[in-house]
Amino acid sequence: MNIALRLANREDMKTLFSLRNAIEVRRYFFNPAKVSWDEHQKWFLNSLELASRQLLLAEIDSKVLGVFRFDLEGEFAEIDIYLAPEMMGKGLGINFLEVSIQWGKEHLSALKYIFAKVLKENRASRKMFEKFGFALRDETDTYFLYEFNLTERVL
Numbered sequence: 001m002n003i004a005l006r007l008a009n010r011e012d013m014k015t016l017f018s019l020r021n022a023i024e025v026r027r028y029f030f031n032p033a034k035v036s037w038d039e040h041q042k043w044f045l046n047s048l049e050l051a052s053r054q055l056l057l058a059e060i061d062s063k064v065l066g067v068f069r070f071d072l073e074g075e076f077a078e079i080d081i082y083l084a085p086e087m088m089g090k091g092l093g094i095n096f097l098e099v100s101i102q103w104g105k106e107h108l109s110a111l112k113y114i115f116a117k118v119l120k121e122n123r124a125s126r127k128m129f130e131k132f133g134f135a136l137r138d139e140t141d142t143y144f145l146y147e148f149n150l151t152e153r154v155l
């Protein structure tokens, strides 16, 4: 399986709009409401401008696999990952996570610690992060906070 990973660009705006609004994707978002085209456009164009944000798009055999986001602050990054609905349920998330973190290691020189906030009911996501080696660092009533230390792991 060959995952092609690249930075998102303006031409991906519509693709991300339909993916982000798919019920299978947004049901585990902290805000699960649909977004309007205007809201999406603002968010997406701003995301491309932000130096602290990296939006990655992955494809397998020219079909969209999913979207990965790094939000950087010094040596920390919060991440978000989602797959296109038709790619879910095949165990591909963990491979996508791996190539994205590898990308982060190669392109984000300050990066040491990666965090992911996962809603407690999001079992597939929890399983994926735990299997990959993320450690549970904290929890609230609604979510778990997972951490991955890049300096302690050879990818």
Ligand SMILES: CC(C)(COP(=O)(O)OP(=O)(O)OC[C@H]1O[C@@H](n2cnc3c(N)ncnc32)[C@H](O)[C@@H]1OP(=O)(O)O)[C@@H](O)C(=O)NCCC(=O)NCCS
Pocket: 024, 025, 026, 028, 029, 080, 081, 082, 083, 084, 087, 088, 089, 090, 091, 092, 093, 094, 116, 117, 118, 119, 122, 123, 124, 125, 127, 128, 131
């Ligand atoms: C989270 C996500 C990336 C995982 O994708 P995936 O690799 O297709 O996930 P899978 O369905 O293959 O499940 C991963 C693991 O969780 C297990 N799992 C899936 N649903 C489960 C459930 N309801 N209860 C328990 N385990 C479950 C699978 O059996 C699999 O386990 P395995 O690795 O031992 O085989 C994908 O579901 C997604 O994009 N979800 C929507 C967005 C999202 O939740 N993103 C994460 C935000 S933090």
